[in-house]
Amino acid sequence: xxxxxxxxxxxxPTTAVSDxxxxxxxxxxxxxxxPNGAGKSTTMRMIxxxxxxxxxxxxxxxxxxxxxxxPLHEVGGMLDPRAVHPSRSAYHHLLALAQTxxxxxxxxxxxxxAVGLRSVAKRPAGKFSLGMAQRLxxxxxxxxxxxxxxxxxxxxxxxxxxxxxMRGMLTExxxxxxxxxxxxxxxxxxxxxxxxxxxxxxxxxIADTSVADFIASAAxxxxxxRSSDQPGLAALLRSPDVTVTVADDGALLVSxxxxxxxxxxxxxxxxxxxxxxxxxxxxxxxFVDLTxxxxxxxxxxxxxxx
Amino acid sequence: xxxxxxxxxxxxxxxxxKLRTQPGALWSLLSAVILVVAFGILYSLLRVARPPHGAAAxxxxxxxxxxxxxxxxxxxxxxxxxxxxxxxxYATGLIRTTLAAVPRRLPTLWGKxxxxxxxxxxxxxxxxxxxFLAGQAIxxxxxxxxxxxxxxxxxxxxxxxxxxxxALLGLALGALLRSTAGGIAALFGLLFxxxxxxxxxxxxxxDEIGKYLPGTAGLAVxxxxxxxxxxxxxxxxxxxxxxxxxxxxxxxxxxxRRGDA
Numbered sequence: 001x002x003x004x005x006x007x008x009x010x011x012x013p014t015t016a017v018s019d020x021x022x023x024x025x026x027x028x029x030x031x032x033x034x035p036n037g038a039g040k041s042t043t044m045r046m047i048x049x050x051x052x053x054x055x056x057x058x059x060x061x062x063x064x065x066x067x068x069x070x071p072l073h074e075v076g077g078m079l080d081p082r083a084v085h086p087s088r089s090a091y092h093h094l095l096a097l098a099q100t101x102x103x104x105x106x107x108x109x110x111x112x113x114a115v116g117l118r119s120v121a122k123r124p125a126g127k128f129s130l131g132m133a134q135r136l137x138x139x140x141x142x143x144x145x146x147x148x149x150x151x152x153x154x155x156x157x158x159x160x161x162x163x164x165x166m167r168g169m170l171t172e173x174x175x176x177x178x179x180x181x182x183x184x185x186x187x188x189x190x191x192x193x194x195x196x197x198x199x200x201x202x203x204x205x206i207a208d209t210s211v212a213d214f215i216a217s218a219a220x221x222x223x224x225x226r227s228s229d230q231p232g233l234a235a236l237l238r239s240p241d242v243t244v245t246v247a248d249d250g251a252l253l254v255s256x257x258x259x260x261x262x263x264x265x266x267x268x269x270x271x272x273x274x275x276x277x278x279x280x281x282x283x284x285x286x287f288v289d290l291t292x293x294x295x296x297x298x299x300x301x302x303x304x305x306x
Numbered sequence: 307x308x309x310x311x312x313x314x315x316x317x318x319x320x321x322x323x324k325l326r327t328q329p330g331a332l333w334s335l336l337s338a339v340i341l342v343v344a345f346g347i348l349y350s351l352l353r354v355a356r357p358p359h360g361a362a363a364x365x366x367x368x369x370x371x372x373x374x375x376x377x378x379x380x381x382x383x384x385x386x387x388x389x390x391x392x393x394x395x396y397a398t399g400l401i402r403t404t405l406a407a408v409p410r411r412l413p414t415l416w417g418k419x420x421x422x423x424x425x426x427x428x429x430x431x432x433x434x435x436x437x438f439l440a441g442q443a444i445x446x447x448x449x450x451x452x453x454x455x456x457x458x459x460x461x462x463x464x465x466x467x468x469x470x471x472x473a474l475l476g477l478a479l480g481a482l483l484r485s486t487a488g489g490i491a492a493l494f495g496l497l498f499x500x501x502x503x504x505x506x507x508x509x510x511x512x513d514e515i516g517k518y519l520p521g522t523a524g525l526a527v528x529x530x531x532x533x534x535x536x537x538x539x540x541x542x543x544x545x546x547x548x549x550x551x552x553x554x555x556x557x558x559x560x561x562x563r564r565g566d567a
Contacts, residue, residue, distance in 0.1 A: 097320070
């Protein structure tokens with residue numbers, strides 16, 4: 001369980017996290033979503049007791065992160081999978097970490113097996129591919145069998161097989177009753193694994209919801225129509241609840257009416273319909289919609305380029 | 307011992323595992339030994355070829371420090387070892403993993419200090435004794451001195467201890483600056499550049515201030531008969547050297563304990 005209350009973090013004049021309040025509960029995978037630079041990593045560093053909040057509080061399993069007698073047993077974290085000594089073997093990396101807390105040596109072998117690194121455990125960690133490094137990071141996070149697991153962009157840069165493995169691992173951890181908090185800047189990576197969602201932008205909370213509600217609340221699906229009389233059909237469809245826009249190729253984009261109703265209206269007016277298709281709002285669109293005001297860096301397209 | 311809990315002893319064990327599995331650190335340790343032994347033998351051979359001339363030169367000839375001449379070079383390797391032990395963690399980001407496991411943080415600094423002191427003493431005491439014996443054998447019956455002569459054993463062991471404190475100095479500078487290049491530069495500055503600057507002061511002032519500079523103060527312990535005009539008493543000087551290291555370690559501890567990792 002992670003409880004964050006009125007959390008603010010400033011670095012000099014920059015406010016990285018501003019007045020965040022949310023709770024991450026055990027037994028589910030909670031996605032932590034936001035554009036790059038939104039303050040996800042900063043928040044995670046505070047959860048791990050690495051950065052001190054400017055104001056507000058973080059507790060993990062009921063206590064301040066730095067107050068635990070055996071932090072590795074309370075919260076396991078992976079911030080940067082490349083944060084290993086390049087010539088130390090994966091095994092010794094994990095062993096040194098385990099020794100700080102009196103975690104038995106056999107547990108190192110257990111987590112090495114759990115992430116499938118047994119055959120390369122004695123090799124220098126600096127020679128690992130990104131996928132292997134992510135697995136090593138997960139192994140380190142699981143070393144103390146923690147009740148809470150915090151992973152920063154764990155699927156970033158993984159291949160398809162690696163992503164599938166990671167999803168399985170996260171789901172498995174949640175089913176064991178652990179609190180699993182996973183950040184990403186890509187909605188699609190999160191939606192298939194997480195059931196809860198915390199969305200932040202520019203350091204502020206945008207949404208604290210379930211994945212299902214988030215998708216439902218996002219901009220509704222629209223319908224694409226081409227017909228023999230586009231202006232006429234548009235005039236018929238427009239109403240206070242229905243918006244009609246014209247796409248670049250001349251097709252009408254109608255939101256607020258299902259495709260069947262549009263077809264019926266066109267038929268009733270004697271307008272021949274050439275195309276009628278529902279355009280689903282993708283998760284990514286929903287996410288971009290929600291965070292568009294909170295993107296710190298946005299590409300500026302000049303008039304000349306248009 | 308089966309309860310999961312962070313203890314100073316466990317962190318020390320963890321730091322030992324890291325030291326022995328970090329090739330860069332092991333190379334620094336090996337370099338220190340090689341420099342002590344090889345340069346001591348080389349300088350002893352040189353002094354045999356050019357023995358002291360005249361009564362005054364013969365009287366002030368110190369065969370112990372001749373054989374320990376390599377300590378002054380090896381202090382760089384020992385200091386770099388200390389710097390690397392902490393800055394390599396900042397460079398890779400590993401420090402965050404380490405401090406997330408040990409959020410009180412200071413056990414990590416003390417663990418590294420204990421481990422680096424132990425490792426340097428463990429290799430430098432035998433190296434110093436070996437090079438002393440080899441050096442005396444080279445210097446021959448007329449120039450050599452025995453380990454049992456007054457002040458000699460103290461100088462030999464002192465030379466080894468000096469290297470351990472140089473490593474602590476490096477560790478403290480590395481922890482303060484969090485950068486390998488910065489830490490090594492500061493170490494060179496403190497041990498070599500500051501004495502040169504002080505040397506530009508008028509003679510007596512330079513000697514008086516010079517005595518208290520870290521390197522000069524620390525090396526007093528390696529001299530059998532230190533010259534009171536330019537050097538503190540052996541253990542006083544070593545104490546001053548230790549004080550520098552402790553003050554810098556305390557500053558590093560404050561920096562590490564407070565604020566962001």
